Amino acid sequence: MTLRLYNTLTRKKEDFKPLQGKKVRIYSCGPTVYSYAHIGNFRAYVFMDTLRRALKANGYTLKHVMNITDVGHLESDGDEGEDKMEKAAKKENKDPYEIAAFYTDIFFRDMGRLNIEKPEIIAKATDHIADMLEYVKKIMENGYAYETSKGIYFDISKLDHYPVLSNRNLEEQIAGARVDVDEEKRNPYDFALWIKAPKNHIMKWDSPWGLSYPGWHLECSAMGRKYLGDEFDIHTGGVDHIPTHHENEIAQSKGCTGHIPAKRWMHVEFLQVNSGKMSKSLGNTYTLDNLQEKGIEPLAYKLFCYTAHYRTKLNFTFESANSSQKALNRLRESYLLHSQSKEKVEDKIIAEYKEKFMEAVNDDLNMPLAMGIVWEVARNKQKSEQFAKLLLEFDQVLGLALDKSQEYIEKQEKVELPEEIVTLIEQRKKARENKNWAESDRIRDELKEKGYLVKDTKDGMNIEKE
Numbered sequence: 001m002t003l004r005l006y007n008t009l010t011r012k013k014e015d016f017k018p019l020q021g022k023k024v025r026i027y028s029c030g031p032t033v034y035s036y037a038h039i040g041n042f043r044a045y046v047f048m049d050t051l052r053r054a055l056k057a058n059g060y061t062l063k064h065v066m067n068i069t070d071v072g073h074l075e076s077d078g079d080e081g082e083d084k085m086e087k088a089a090k091k092e093n094k095d096p097y098e099i100a101a102f103y104t105d106i107f108f109r110d111m112g113r114l115n116i117e118k119p120e121i122i123a124k125a126t127d128h129i130a131d132m133l134e135y136v137k138k139i140m141e142n143g144y145a146y147e148t149s150k151g152i153y154f155d156i157s158k159l160d161h162y163p164v165l166s167n168r169n170l171e172e173q174i175a176g177a178r179v180d181v182d183e184e185k186r187n188p189y190d191f192a193l194w195i196k197a198p199k200n201h202i203m204k205w206d207s208p209w210g211l212s213y214p215g216w217h218l219e220c221s222a223m224g225r226k227y228l229g230d231e232f233d234i235h236t237g238g239v240d241h242i243p244t245h246h247e248n249e250i251a252q253s254k255g256c257t258g259h260i261p262a263k264r265w266m267h268v269e270f271l272q273v274n275s276g277k278m279s280k281s282l283g284n285t286y287t288l289d290n291l292q293e294k295g296i297e298p299l300a301y302k303l304f305c306y307t308a309h310y311r312t313k314l315n316f317t318f319e320s321a322n323s324s325q326k327a328l329n330r331l332r333e334s335y336l337l338h339s340q341s342k343e344k345v346e347d348k349i350i351a352e353y354k355e356k357f358m359e360a361v362n363d364d365l366n367m368p369l370a371m372g373i374v375w376e377v378a379r380n381k382q383k384s385e386q387f388a389k390l391l392l393e394f395d396q397v398l399g400l401a402l403d404k405s406q407e408y409i410e411k412q413e414k415v416e417l418p419e420e421i422v423t424l425i426e427q428r429k430k431a432r433e434n435k436n437w438a439e440s441d442r443i444r445d446e447l448k449e450k451g452y453l454v455k456d457t458k459d460g461m462n463i464e465k466e
Helices: 039-057 084-092 096-113 129-141 170-175 216-228 239-256 288-293 298-305 318-339 347-362 367-378 385-398 402-413 419-433 437-449
Strands: 004-007 012-015 023-028 061-068 074-076 080-083 121-124 145-147 151-154 191-196 212-214 232-238 262-268 271-273 314-316 452-457 460-465
Touching: 004 262, 023 039, 023 216, 039 061, 039 232, 039 262, 039 271, 039 288, 039 298, 039 347, 039 385, 061 216, 074 084, 080 084, 084 096, 096 298, 121 216, 129 145, 129 151, 129 191, 129 216, 129 239, 151 239, 191 216, 191 239, 212 216, 216 232, 216 239, 232 239, 239 262, 288 298, 298 314, 298 318, 314 318, 318 367, 318 385, 318 402, 347 367, 347 385, 367 385, 385 402, 419 437, 419 460, 437 452
Parallel strands: 023 061, 023 232, 061 121, 232 262, 271 314
Antiparallel strands: 004 012, 074 080, 145 151, 151 191, 191 212, 452 460
């Protein structure tokens, strides 16, 4: 069965074939560790995880690099503003290395909660300053860069074609630009490889051009080359990386090695919130902790990500996230029901389900279609341990930790209700015993406002956190 993946570079789906036999070399743009990663950020890492798992399900071995940006990422993609690490350090009155260590730990904690596989190589920018310096020197030797009073800039006019990913018309953009252009730049879209540090700048290193620090784009090119070579198989990131960061990575690589570094570029679309943009100003940059406070597990968010193809926008609402939590609970219950049955299923049926699932996965990671197959198996009226094993096999791609279903269900059952909620439940019980239906309904509505759903059944009252 052939794995087909979309390539932003060629703008089409292509049969996947690694450069080196069954070994796949991947580079993924990692986090800038100046703050908490939000659920929009984590959509990219859920996609990264799905890609990893799909490749392994197809029999490939991986050499996967992900960077940790702990220096060089300015506020503006146009090489302007403060370094995000320095800005966070000033705001929190801490050393930038302390800031980076704290948020890196939190990021990997959240990766673990989402059951996202860790890439084989984690590369911190500050650990690779020497590699980046050598990269810049090579670009300069090749005649693709020049020095100004502010730093070392890449000269895009030296390239045969720029840009190659976004298909922008730079001449039209330059003609219509309303921003001030640095007069020392040879071209408005030349970008900083290496930045000369002001005296009060904390993170800076010795270089042939004085105390300075790397540009953001540089780290990915230098570390990708160090660990994966001049050319490798796949580069991943968000669609926001296409017009600037990844364009400039490609430019740098052509200036240094003469090659576009990755044969295939894969990008995940934005996560929207309530059909709008996610932004700090709107107060909707939710973290996994924010979701958990409302009873939505990180793994439920991961399942929610599978409701849309990675190349389409995904709209987050708490209603849809709650639905994903309920769906995850049902999937766990279905798995456990199947696992307790000794009934036999024809091998042909199992094989057909496997084939359908992998066909969906191998069609550019079509997870909504793949989940349709998962639900067919989970809801099958015939219960069988073979179906349970099949679900676990699917979960090697899904990464929903279905093997721990019993543990998660027991944990949910043990959740302690706040004292005020317990008091309201007791009051409602008394109201119902006294046939005071109006008071019973009033308390039910109050519980709902506080985030607890009341269901009256023949066995009594069930309380669920919305």
